[in-house]
Amino acid sequence: MITEPRIIPTPYVTKPGAIRTSTGKTIRTDEMIINMGPQHPSTHGVLRLEIVVDGEIIVDVIPHIGYLHRCFEKHAEHMTNYQQVIPYCDRMDYVASMNNDWGFALAVERMLKIEVPPRVEYLRVIMAELQRIASHLVAVGTFGIDMGAFTPFLWTFRDREKILDLFEMTCGARLLYNYIWIGGLSHDVPPGFVEKAKEFCSYFGPKLKEFNDVLTYNEIFVRRTANVGVLPPDVAVNFACSGPMLRGSGVNFDLRRDDPYGVYDKFEWEVQVGKGEFGKVGDVWDRFIVKVREMEQSVKIIEQAVAALPEGNVQAAIPKRIRPDAGSEAYVRTESPRGELGFYVVSDGSASPFRVKARGPAFVNLSVLPEISRGCMIADLVAIVGSADIVLGEVDR
Amino acid sequence: MQEYLIGLVGEPLVAYVLMAVVPLVFILVYALVTLYMEMKVAAHIQDRVAYMRTGWHGVLQPFADILKLLQKEDIIPAQADRLLFTAAPFFVFVGTYVGFAAIPFSSGYVGADLNLGILYIVAVSSIVVAGLLMSGWASNNKWALLGSLRSAAQIVSYEIPSALAILVAVMIAGSLNLNEVSKFQEGGIFNWVVFGGPGPVVTKLLLTPFTLTAFFVLLTAGIAEANRTPFDLPEAESELVQGFNTEYSGMKFAMFYLAEYANMFLVSAITVCLFLGGWQSPFGSFMSGPYWGAFWLIAKGMFFVFVQVWMRWTLPRLRVDQLMHVSWKVMVPFMFVCIFAVGLILVW
Amino acid sequence: MTSQEILDTLKSLCGDAVLDAKLDVLQPWISVEPLKLAVVAKALREDPRLDFDFVMCMSGMDHNNGTLGAVYHLYSMTQKHKIVIKAIVKNEDARVASTAAIWGGAEWHEREAYDMFGIVFEGHPDLRRILLPDDYPGHPLRKDFVVPEYYNGMKVPY
Amino acid sequence: MDLYTISFYMFAVLLLGSAIVVVFSRNIVRAAFALMITLLSIAAFYVLMMADFVGIVQLLLYVGGILVLILFGVMLTNRQISVDIREGAIQTIPAVIVTSTIGGILAGAIWSTAWPMREAARSVAATAPVIGEMFLTTYLLPFEVASVLLLVALVGAALIARRERKS
Incomplete structure (x- = not known):
């Protein structure tokens, strides 16, 4: 059955004249509708924001997504093998491919009730945390560009290159790895990887401090970001925000700790939350600093994981054709750099998944955007979009 | 110089044209140098190497860039106002270029030795504002319009603190003629207006805090008027795409670029002439004279151009309300206090 | 709370809406009456013992037997427990009460389910297509969806 | 030339x-x-x-x-x-009469005035100090009155612009 698509006119929440000055008077201006995107430097991809502005003040934002929709879920249903879905997961959140692979692999492993060897668990943690640093580096770097600071962006990309080099020596690819497989890894890390990873950890700390000096605590930057786009904790939870977006609002929640997977419980590290150091809790600066501090924590985790890396096999004994029981289903969530990345996998007993739903953190985090950007300025909207750290590949899937 | 040229070529008209061409040649050469410098400085700040292939360390790259810009297709959007769209870059460039007429490059070369030199520069810069508005409106693009309105509002706002800061130097030097102001600061670095100008030590000490404030205000306001970071809101690429020059390409875009670079030097040169001795040598009579004068002015000017480049690649950008706040609620009151104090000290 | 306790509490709050439950699987689920989903959601959200405040995921489903499903994976930030709520509807009458007013996080997911499966969420504030163009024919994640040969004059299977 | x-x-x-x-x-x-x-x-x-x-x-x-x-x-x-x-031409005849009358008067005035012709000054001393001095001595009163008038206009304009709209 094909139903006619219903086109509902866009509702504008604020009426003309509803924006008031600090003294409570209305400002007599007309509204203008501007399209920010789909090709705009600060929408971080092909996102289109339909903005209703009153002067430079935003009355309403209507995000339009789907420009990068590649039918991930449809593709997944048409694979002949569960394993074939992994490369598509890579392409969802293309700046954090390792985490995506792990998320899907974990969901299938839970359905099949497979235990993976300890070396796999440790290597997955190392890869995921390296990827988290790489992803956060892109996030904070591009956020710097949104604020007009170009230099920190190139610094972060310089450091990201080191991580990509590590990935390249591991699996030959620099962006889309297809490394974490169901039941294990595609292959073991090459000799010399552990040393290089250790070297990176000692290299990265001072660079992060340098980055903080030039951007994070810069007076102009703080003034641009503090008290902007405040996302209160209750709204954040209600809109199911996750990751740095949720923690920036002061909610102490991290799936690595609160819904454990992998071997995260074996390491010493802390969940970072926004404390409202320069403004209200949950502002753009808080979301930003959470990412910066998470990178430090990730370095800590990597150091411990590398030190404790056990020897062993990198592939569990799994059937060549994975056929989970008919009717079995699993929703498994992992903490990707952007937040809760969930895969809902349903099986009908055949070799291909019956239904795969990917719950992209950026998709959900973006849905709160209109809530927190009304009444701010266009420049603030740029800051809010930047701090939400969306990857359109994952929003649109 | 004028008389010399008239004597040389015989025909006054030709001499005047030659006089007018000298700054243009200077701007073109300077723009190439600055283009190279900006890219290299940016690269070193950002931990990379920039141009390395064309010529030794890529010195020929600016020429290649200019050639590339000149060859590019000149696109005029279908909905644009063709006449104004074409005219705008010229207004913007001319507004900056005519300002160079009053800059004393050395004791021997001033394009036009105007009695009201500095006032003239401030006045002609308003042509730039009109040109920017023209470009934004003619592009028929909302982002461009927003950018040009922002830009105009910014330049108009920052003209006030900069004019007040200029007034401080003018009050001390007692002239609006930039050449006279430069002459006034004779006798080494401590006779510069930024240190209170030549005069008794007590007056100098009293004046220095105010002149220093005025100097920094003038420099900051100058950067704002040149639309450079951290005041580059009109072309803030993260918000307004490219602001008023979003729709421009090829030669016209090059024109905006040239105007921006020329403006960077112009504001630096004004600051230098008013507060840092203009063409005067910092060592008194050592290394002074007409030729050294040109060297000193350009060297000092280039230093501040370098400062602007340095700031651009280091600082984030202000928000539009913060920008206005800085101008109206911080700089203007400070400058009023400075003018009042300087007036009192001078009369006393 | 264990899932049995959750089921019991939910039955005591709005027992007539609960249709079915399966608690001995990997992720226990409760099936509810589709048009009473909003009532159930309100109970789940507002009862302090349940306090499901976080929609982990909301997925549309096509069971390939003439029924569609809306599957809500819920989590409680305070109680730290999870439950899966399913609302199963017939293909011909795919109407589910929207929970977007209770959980803001469900709003876009419901739009996506509408987009992909044609499940109409009644009471949704802004039920438009989200990922596909507004003029797209049909709902592609349904099992009976046939890829059109042409879309807006473009040949689809390229 | x-x-x-x-x-x-x-x-x-x-x-x-x-x-x-x-x-x-x-x-x-x-x-x-x-x-x-x-x-x-x-x-x-x-x-x-x-x-x-x-x-x-x-x-x-x-x-x-x-x-x-x-x-x-x-x-x-x-x-x-x-x-x-541009509006269409309305009341053409009265407009022609008024403009031609005023134009005629102006032209007559220009024609009948004995314009003092003299060689244009080719260089001039600094005018700004003279003007400044005159503003603060001879023409102090008109200068101050004019500035007060402008201030009043400024305040008035701000007041009108910020007045709340009657809804």
Whole structure:
């Protein structure tokens, strides 16, 4: 059955004249509708924001997504093998491919009730945390560009290159790895990887401090970001925000700790939350600093994981054709750099998944955007979009 | 110089044209140098190497860039106002270029030795504002319009603190003629207006805090008027795409670029002439004279151009309300206090 | 709370809406009456013992037997427990009460389910297509969806 | 023909041409920009008459201030931009009578006045100090009255602009 698509006119929440000055008077201006995107430097991809502005003040934002929709879920249903879905997961959140692979692999492993060897668990943690640093580096770097600071962006990309080099020596690819497989890894890390990873950890700390000096605590930057786009904790939870977006609002929640997977419980590290150091809790600066501090924590985790890396096999004994029981289903969530990345996998007993739903953190985090950007300025909207750290590949899937 | 040229070529008209061409040649050469410098400085700040292939360390790259810009297709959007769209870059460039007429490059070369030199520069810069508005409106693009309105509002706002800061130097030097102001600061670095100008030590000490404030205000306001970071809101690429020059390409875009670079030097040169001795040598009579004068002015000017480049690649950008706040609620009151104090000290 | 306790509490709050439950699987689920989903959601959200405040995921489903499903994976930030709520509807009458007013996080997911499966969420504030163009024919994640040969004059299977 | 005369005629043509565009342009923004050229040419005339201070102030106030204000006004009320601002000719005959009368009077006045002709000054001493001194001595009262008047106008304008809309 094909139903006619219903086109509902866009509702504008604020009426003309509803924006008031600090003294409570209305400002007599007309509204203008501007399209920010789909090709705009600060929408971080092909996102289109339909903005209703009153002067430079935003009355309403209507995000339009789907420009990068590649039918991930449809593709997944048409694979002949569960394993074939992994490369598509890579392409969802293309700046954090390792985490995506792990998320899907974990969901299938839970359905099949497979235990993976300890070396796999440790290597997955190392890869995921390296990827988290790489992803956060892109996030904070591009956020710097949104604020007009170009230099920190190139610094972060310089450091990201080191991580990509590590990935390249591991699996030959620099962006889309297809490394974490169901039941294990595609292959073991090459000799010399552990040393290089250790070297990176000692290299990265001072660079992060340098980055903080030039951007994070810069007076102009703080003034641009503090008290902007405040996302209160209750709204954040209600809109199911996750990751740095949720923690920036002061909610102490991290799936690595609160819904454990992998071997995260074996390491010493802390969940970072926004404390409202320069403004209200949950502002753009808080979301930003959470990412910066998470990178430090990730370095800590990597150091411990590398030190404790056990020897062993990198592939569990799994059937060549994975056929989970008919009717079995699993929703498994992992903490990707952007937040809760969930895969809902349903099986009908055949070799291909019956239904795969990917719950992209950026998709959900973006849905709160209109809530927190009304009444701010266009420049603030740029800051809010930047701090939400969306990857359109994952929003649109 | 004028008389010399008239004597040389015989025909006054030709001499005047030659006089007018000298700054243009200077701007073109300077723009190439600055283009190279900006890219290299940016690269070193950002931990990379920039141009390395064309010529030794890529010195020929600016020429290649200019050639590339000149060859590019000149696109005029279908909905644009063709006449104004074409005219705008010229207004913007001319507004900056005519300002160079009053800059004393050395004791021997001033394009036009105007009695009201500095006032003239401030006045002609308003042509730039009109040109920017023209470009934004003619592009028929909302982002461009927003950018040009922002830009105009910014330049108009920052003209006030900069004019007040200029007034401080003018009050001390007692002239609006930039050449006279430069002459006034004779006798080494401590006779510069930024240190209170030549005069008794007590007056100098009293004046220095105010002149220093005025100097920094003038420099900051100058950067704002040149639309450079951290005041580059009109072309803030993260918000307004490219602001008023979003729709421009090829030669016209090059024109905006040239105007921006020329403006960077112009504001630096004004600051230098008013507060840092203009063409005067910092060592008194050592290394002074007409030729050294040109060297000193350009060297000092280039230093501040370098400062602007340095700031651009280091600082984030202000928000539009913060920008206005800085101008109206911080700089203007400070400058009023400075003018009042300087007036009192001078009369006393 | 264990899932049995959750089921019991939910039955005591709005027992007539609960249709079915399966608690001995990997992720226990409760099936509810589709048009009473909003009532159930309100109970789940507002009862302090349940306090499901976080929609982990909301997925549309096509069971390939003439029924569609809306599957809500819920989590409680305070109680730290999870439950899966399913609302199963017939293909011909795919109407589910929207929970977007209770959980803001469900709003876009419901739009996506509408987009992909044609499940109409009644009471949704802004039920438009989200990922596909507004003029797209049909709902592609349904099992009976046939890829059109042409879309807006473009040949689809390229 | 020397440089002075060339400049004079050049600016005269520019002035008249742009003024005609201001009056006859169908596009209000183009009219505003043509007005800028008119004002610039007037400034040039002041300079040619060696009234450099007046010329520069003309540039500063009219081009930098008033014209930018007009442009802001025109651009921000963007509904009017595309509208043809020329109305059809109404009351042609009275208009012709009035304009020709006034024009005749002006022409007669210009014709009958004995204009003192003298060689244009080729160089001039600094005018700014003289003007400044006169403002603060001979013309102190008018100067102050004018500034108070402007201040009142400023405050009034701000008051009107910020008044709340009666709903």
